Amino acid sequence: xxxxxxxxxxxxxxxxxxxxxxxxxxxxxxxxxxxxxxxxxxxxxxxxxxxxxxxxxxxxxxxxxxxxxxxxxxxxxxxxxxxxxxxxxxxxxxxxxxxxxxxxxxxxxxxxxxxxxxxxxxxxxxxxxxxxxxxxxxxxxxxxxxxxxxxxxxxxxxxxxxxxxxxxxxxxxxxxxxxxxxxxxxxxxxxxxxxxxxxxxxxxxxxxxxxxxxxxxxxxxxxxxxxxxxxxxxxxxxxxxxxxxxxxxxxxxxxxxxxxxxxxxxxxxxxxxxxxxxxxxxxxxxxxxxx
Ligand SMILES: [Zn+2]
Numbered sequence: 001x002x003x004x005x006x007x008x009x010x011x012x013x014x015x016x017x018x019x020x021x022x023x024x025x026x027x028x029x030x031x032x033x034x035x036x037x038x039x040x041x042x043x044x045x046x047x048x049x050x051x052x053x054x055x056x057x058x059x060x061x062x063x064x065x066x067x068x069x070x071x072x073x074x075x076x077x078x079x080x081x082x083x084x085x086x087x088x089x090x091x092x093x094x095x096x097x098x099x100x101x102x103x104x105x106x107x108x109x110x111x112x113x114x115x116x117x118x119x120x121x122x123x124x125x126x127x128x129x130x131x132x133x134x135x136x137x138x139x140x141x142x143x144x145x146x147x148x149x150x151x152x153x154x155x156x157x158x159x160x161x162x163x164x165x166x167x168x169x170x171x172x173x174x175x176x177x178x179x180x181x182x183x184x185x186x187x188x189x190x191x192x193x194x195x196x197x198x199x200x201x202x203x204x205x206x207x208x209x210x211x212x213x214x215x216x217x218x219x220x221x222x223x224x225x226x227x228x229x230x231x232x233x234x235x236x237x238x239x240x241x242x243x244x245x246x247x248x249x250x251x252x253x254x255x256x257x258x259x260x261x262x263x264x265x266x267x268x269x270x271x272x273x274x275x276x277x278x279x280x281x282x283x284x285x286x287x288x289x290x291x
Contacts, residue, residue: 007131013058017195017203019152020132024048029064029199032148032156037133038077039156040146040199041068054075056144057125057133060093060145063116065199070119078104082137083124084144091118099258108261111255135190140181141174153194160184163201163212165220171247174259178220179270223248227267227277234289240264 014022014033024031026049031047032039036054045068058066058081064080064148066089072080081089088095093113096105125135125146130267132151139145147157161182162173175181179212188196189210196209204212223244240258241264250256268288271277280287 001065012047015203016209017152017154017197019150021152021154021195022152023154023197023203025203028198029067030156030201030203032150032154032197034132034150034152037130038072040065040158041072043067045071048072055080055126055128055130057135057148058082058085058089058121058241059147059156059160060142061085061092061111062097062142062159063092064113066119067116070117072131073119073122078122079119080123080125080128081121082135082144082146083126085142085146086121086124089119089121092116093118099262105258106254109254109258111259125197136187138184138187139141140179140184142175142176145184147188149191153192154197155191155193156197156199157188158199160218161188161196161198161201161209161212162179162199162219163204164215166198166201167215172223172245172250172260172263175263176266177270178224178267179273182220185217187214224267224270227264228271228290231271231277231288231290234287237265237268237286237288240268240273240288 014024016022020034022033024033026042029040029042030086031041033051036052037057038048038053039057040059053072054077055068056077056079069079091236096110105117107154136147136149138147141159145158145160147155147160149155155223194206195203197203226247227244244264245260272279275291277290
């Protein structure tokens, strides 16, 4: 593509939210930008043409958050990711294998959000320091998921916060630990920020952000309580996945099912650790029952 190609101008310009902090809003994944530091990437590296990237900060190891990382690194950017996410960024196959208990799943079983080009990571988020951006660990969606808070008071939350309208499309959003998601949401409430930018959704000011956070916590609590009710009669792991997916209104398709497997297991494990459910093996199947 050459410089006079009109397609070069097709990308929306970033919006200035506060001070030097900008956001590239996209239907896929929003990116932040502050003085050469880019936070998460969408699928098109051309979107950042004219905005030099010295450092690329990745919130977590799902491929829809680092789609352009390899191309940007090729152009000289230093790639930074949370320590626990590095293996997923460098080799998306790790995530895909983890989803299927390390066996090899078929293509139709794997969400496109996990598929992408891996990228070498140059530094860990917790060891990376630059003036003007703080790293905020926000685990729960994944093990090492982290947000980034700029000195201008803009908090980029990756997939830690799902806004109300996103719940309509994703009624059982992926989480590996809903208890950790809840604590991360409480942590966000305690931070001083004026804008919150989720990776999927729209930038909102603090008051509105707090409403979305309350909604998210309310949904986690409702799903947890509903699962607990459903377990009044003991059921297998498979039956619990089906029951909660049905309650949430998920459609039947292989990729959606395999994402729900992880999420429902995470809710089951949360109930177990709260002492609200027990797990046992009967007839070579795993069973759960409410306590
Ligand atoms: Zn994600």
